[in-house]
Amino acid sequence: MLFLDHTPELTETDMIIYRIIVKNMNTVVYMRIRDLAKITYCSTASIQRFCQKFDCAGWSEFKTRLKLYVANKNLNQEYPTDLDSGEVVRSIMETDTPDGRQKIDEVAKMLLTRKQVLWIGQGTSKILAEFGAVNYSSFVNLSLLIQNPIDNPIVDFDETATDELCLIVCSVSGENHIIIKYIDNFIKHKIPVVAITNNVTSTIAKMSQYTLTYFATQQMIESDNVTTQTPAMFLIEKLIRRASSLKQVEKDSKL
Structure with a gap:
């Protein structure tokens, strides 16, 4: 899932955050945690917990890893044919x-x-x-x-x-x-x-x-x-x- 090689256990709140991130990957990498909280209608604490489930200390590390993931994805131009x-x-x-x-x-x-x-x-x-x-x-x-x-x-x-x-x-x-x-x-x-x-x-x-x-x-x-x-x-x-x-x-x- 994203830059992980496994699928973490996500709550319904986590899935709301996840969908927004996946849908707007090219823009969320430049957002502050407060900006993401506004568009997901979730608290910053919920976003921090979400990041930790992706093996990141917080939003800053998550953004860095997401940027690398997006850059690599754009470079490879892979079609989403695989299923999780x-x-x-x-x-x-x-x-x-x-x-x-x-x-x-x-x-x-x-x-x-x-x-x-x-x-x-x-x-x-x-x-x-x-x-x-x-x-x-x-x-x-x-x-x-x-x-x-x-x-x-x-x-x-x-x-x-x-x-x-x-x-x-x-x-x-x-x-x-x-x-x-x-x-x-x-x-x-x-x-x-x-x-x-x-x-x-x-x-x-x-x-x-x-x-x-x-x-x-x-x-x-x-x-x-x-x-x-x-x-x-x-x-x-x-x-x-x-x-x-x-x-x-x-x-x-x-x-």
Whole structure:
């Protein structure tokens, strides 16, 4: 991870700091610790602890090592094709923590109160959304993918529909402007929106009533986001199977 040859144990606060650094590597190397604290909304103490997890005494040493890493990366022009298996496994294991299970249970219970679950995504996230729609239909109830949000705008909803619908949004960055504009109508009509994203501080995450996050280092090839979707796919399947289990428990209780 970055200039380390291993992946340190990072908290959610650490991941917020990490994402900002990775996204702005060419500029953060010139920032003071106070400047970084402002854009990450974290304390300077949190940043110092983050640096120590990267085997640095503090922010100054971290910046020095990061500068060398960025210079070497620019020199080699390596494409981000490798995957950090430790990071992927840790993100998957996060779903089994008490907090992870609680969040999944909360969303799963809400889904069972809705007759129609819609899925949406763009790019590779659209493939994930389709995976979610197909699996939800198999395990729980008929579910649909919104194929093209640009050609299928939603202007208004019937009042009866708002109590039956739910929208699940798949977005790595959580900043896709097409998706943001599309889900705005759902939110205005108080239809529950679930965000499955790699960015807990993103616009889509903040707009959504429910947010399920995973951790994966952002990887770009020019303007294309090629961040791994493995943790997201696991999270989707975990959510669907949990909803299916709760539905079966509900059925058994009525017998």
